[in-house]
Amino acid sequence: MTARLRLAWLAAVLLAAHSLAAQQLQKITINFPTRSGASWPMWIAKEGGYYQKYGYDANVVFGAHPAGIAMIVSGEAAMTNYSMEQALQASSKDGSLVMVGSSLNKGLFALMVAKGINSAKELKDKRFAVSQIGDAPYNYAIALLGKFGLSSRDVQWVPVGTDATGRAAALMGGRAEATLLTAPQYFKVEEAGYKSVANMADYNDVFASTVYLFKKSSVAANPKLAENLIKAHAEAIKRFYDDKAFAVKAYLAYDKQDPADVERIYDLQVKSAALERIPYVLAGAVKSILNQADSEAATRIRDFDFHTVIDNSIVDRLVKEGYFEKLFGPGVKADEDRKAKAAFR
Structure with missing residues (x-):
């Protein structure tokens, strides 16, 4: 066999192997509803090859609420990493959904205030910009x-109808004296001379949780689906903590920030x-949302039995x-024990 023929044969073998591997990957779509640090596990799982490791050719796509819920219900997406508030609301209306894990319980939400205000206590009777009444940031x-x-009842709510950019504009334009902003939006507002008087990340009992949301029938038809995606995200989270440069690179692939x-x-x-290294859905997070719902007559979630739509059994088994x-x-054992006790049961 000549050198040219050997090279051609080797190329054909490699191409066939690549094609076979590609054929064996299951195509799925995964939704991320926010361009923020909450979506880091999905971005790293995609860019780092962790979905592929578990047999998936994952198309990771953006779609703000309610697009993610619609994608799950229709079967267009296998999973979304959704705000727990919105997931609980949707699940109380549609029992076909299930939450099997949670990768985040703290959010970098800064309480930004107008110039001249020095404390959150000074916000009584002031205008507070929100995207819409009843959404997660509200x-x-x-x-x-x-x-x-x-x-x-102590503040005047100002719905702006848009995202954090619109809330920041309301504050800086004088239409509100306060708003809640995520990073990096609040960085820019700080640079303009506005003050952060509190940050949710500093309070362990103020939850900004996300959940891995699936359709029950999808999990039943493919029992390994939820487990494999939990593993892919856990390994992405390990990569996050171990490799800052890669984490930043993965973020920038989906959100072109500075x-x-x-x-x-x-x-x-x-x-x-x-x-979260141990991705239980936490009882405290569910309770905090139900407590907030109790004060809002328009919600329907306070009387719903969420044991029918929250399933920590996969994380328990892992x-x-x-x-x-x-x-x-082995250092994670203490976190395992603590989270297992705090899990929703």
Whole structure:
């Protein structure tokens, strides 16, 4: 066999092997509903090859609420990493959904105030910009204001109908004296001379949780689906904590921000240990949302039995099998025990 023929034969073998591997990957779509640090596990799982490791050719796509819920219900997406508030609301209306894990319980939401205001307590009777009444940041704002003795009735809510950019514009344009902003939006507002008087990340009992949301029928038809995606995200979270440069690179692939801002977001999330190594859905997170719902007559979730749509059994089994200890090392055992006790049961 001539050298040219040998090269051609080798190329054909490699091409066939690549094609076979590609054929064996299952194509799935995964939704991320926010361009923020909450989506880091999905971005790293995609860019780091962790979905591929578990047999999936994953198309990771953005779609703000309610697009993610619609994608799950229709079967277009296999999973979304959704705000727990919105997932609980949707699940109370549609029992076909199930939450099997949670990668985040703390959010980098800063309470930004107008110039001249020095404390959250000074917000009584002031205007507070929100995207819409009843959405997740609105509920976060109520929980955070409660830390300063204020209720939802103590401020004037100003719905702006858009995202954090619109809320920031309302504050800086004088249409509101306060708003809740995520990083990196609040970095820019700080640079303009506005003050942060509180941050949700500093309160362990103020939750900004996300959940891995699936359709029950999809999990039943493919029993390994939820387990494999939990593992892919756990390994992505380990990569997050181990490899800052790669984490920043993965973020920038989906959200074109100033790299310095992304590095700052990374440092803040690492400092608060925001991404969960042991991804239980926590009872405290569910309780906090139900407590907020009790004060809002329009909600329908307070009387719903969420045991029918929250399933921690997969994480329980992975803990029992030693998966997380093998991944993160024996030092994670204390976190396992603590989270297992705090899990929703």
